[in-house]
Amino acid sequence: MATRRNLPQSEYAKQRKNLLRVCGMALKSVVDKYCFEGVLSDADTDVRNLLVILENILMHRCKSQGVKWFSEETPSFWPCVVALCSKMKRSCVPCIAEMGSSFSGLALGRIFLQMALMERRLSEYLGEMVASESRDAMLRTYEADAFMLKDEGAALPHMCLGLNAIDFSFCPKGEALTYPYVPCIDFAPYLDFTPCSQAVLDDEHEQAVLNGEIERTEICTDQQGPANEADWKTKYQKLYLKFKDLSHQKNYAEEMLNLKQERIEKLESELANYRVDLDTERISHQRDVGSLQEVVMELQTQIRSGRERSVSDRRRLELYLTGLSTSGKFHEAIALEDMTHQRRLSLTSSFDNGRHGSPYGSLCDGVDSVREGVDALERLVCTPSHPGKRLDRDSDSLRPLFGSSSDVSLLDN
Template identity: 35%
Template sequence: MVLFIPPPPPLEQHLFLPPPDRDDPRGPALVLREQSGSAHRVEPGMASLSVGQHLSHKRGSGRSAAVERRNLLTVCRFSVKTLLDRSCFETIDDSSPEFVNFVSILEHILSHRLKGHTTWFGYESPRSFWDYIKAACSKVPHNCIRSIESMENVRSSRAKGRAWIRVALMEKRLSEYISVALKDFKTTRRFYEDGAVILGEEAGTLADTLIGLNTIDFSFCLKGDGLDGSCLAVIDYTPYLKFTQSADSISSDEEEMRTLGSSGSESSTPDKTATAASIFTEQSNLVSKCKRFEQKYRVALEQKGYLEELVRLREAQLSEAVSHNKALQQTLADTHLSHTLEKQQLEFIILELQNQL
């Protein structure tokens, strides 16, 4: 004989509003009562306060993520410009400060809000952006992923990611890799959390920014120990925070110098003061003109390199489209020929059947 003991009834919660207590200045309160008879008093303003704090925290975290994305993409654009400027005067290698800073910025962008790897035991282990690149860029034609995986001196995942950046720059295909990875949205969502740079709307500008690097001939040695490192490299923001004096400010300084020159000491003669002021003004004008010409030259050089690379990319796309079109036309011709032969065979069979009848 089996004795069946029914389970205890579940606790049922009832939310009711008791009549207001006239002696209580706080007014009515919500009472949460369970079946056991215990009651908890909840003030009416506490619920709205907690909801307001939650919404405020959510808005603050969203703003912080947006500022992080904007900062990283902006400093990446500045870093690419400094690399283009430096490449006009010297060769870029591993020891160049501009390149070291650019690689640090790109690592931070690709590692921003990267999800960890969850094990069978529920623990989350950190992962590198190389895992994402390996999964998202596997469909890139003639990619370098397999060759990097087979490197003997590059063992850690972070070192392989850094080696991939250098190889992609030497191949002039870094922008292509990033563009293909961003198009694989399913894989990107699997590797990154909400608010990541890679998942943002501004991520499309990253590939466009990196196109300009294809005009630089990079040369790196992948056999050294510089690729190893257990943490992200630190970004140096100081090269991008330099103060540039505007033309209006320069003219204001010139006016101040002329005023100071006119009210100089009694020992200085008016002719000497006027001569010194004119020389200073002329020198300042020449310096400002030289800076403007240098800036225009650099902008024109950057535009030239960007347009040349864009033309090369469009020519490659056009050549690929032409070859694809030729292949489709050949397939269409072969299909038409096979259909014609099949039609003739069917007509011959029909004639034979008619003759037999």
């Protein structure tokens, strides 16, 4: 129904009314056929006619976008669908948009209609398009007197609610949907006059019926009456069992869908929590790494300063020992160290002997000998090497000499 001719508003109103009426008849035909045949596909003429009617409704008074849509300048409702329905929950529009490199806007719109019918969400998509929040986007796509912007467009989602209970099976690959024109609606199934099979009408009676002068019930009276009651009960039982099974299947499918949706929401919340924990751990790790780097730098500084102090102390000790060797005190210190070692050995032997003898006599002798050795060492160390000078008794530089010669060699190294 997309046309660029300027017609009176009354003509557009007739177009909207005709589209709404024929859409209602097509919906009724599809629902009735589903009740007796089950799953419907695009091989059925009523289903194909319904798709054509929906396409004509969505293309009614559609503006030309002024840009080329996939190398083809043509008006299409597909950009409006992308703008309004892409952010819906579990929308099929993003998946269809990925196919846009090889299909025109009209073909993508037809694929969208088939996918919406198979998802049983056509009324939901149409409701999103005719919502008051979407009016600005709709005005950019449609003229002011278009079907989707009037009361007929607001009633369309409610009319299509019945399609949510029907199972459709399409193959929306697009090969058979790429024709670059809007197909024409087939009104023939809804305009055929089928007289009653039991009535024999002549031309006058037929003309009277067509002119409305005679009621149809006066002519098409069922002369046979109702069929056998058992047949009606059998048909009723079959239909009842069929719809009961369909109801159970529908309830099961809805329950599974709800469970999957709850699981998806739970997984999304857990994923968000894991991401928050990951960010927290990353920040904590970076902070710990920074603190460890500071500790390493501080330890390196301490090691460097310790090495410098060690080198300085070694140089001072070498200078001191060089001074002792020059003044002759170094050999005396070594001799004194040998004497102290002998005293220690004698003290150890006295302790061993004291275990079997008098403990106090031998212990006192060992202590006196050690004390005499220490006093001699102090006198040797405290002897001034030059007149007027005296070394400090508690100087740290003399403490290494109170050990053995091996200690002095270690310090020298």
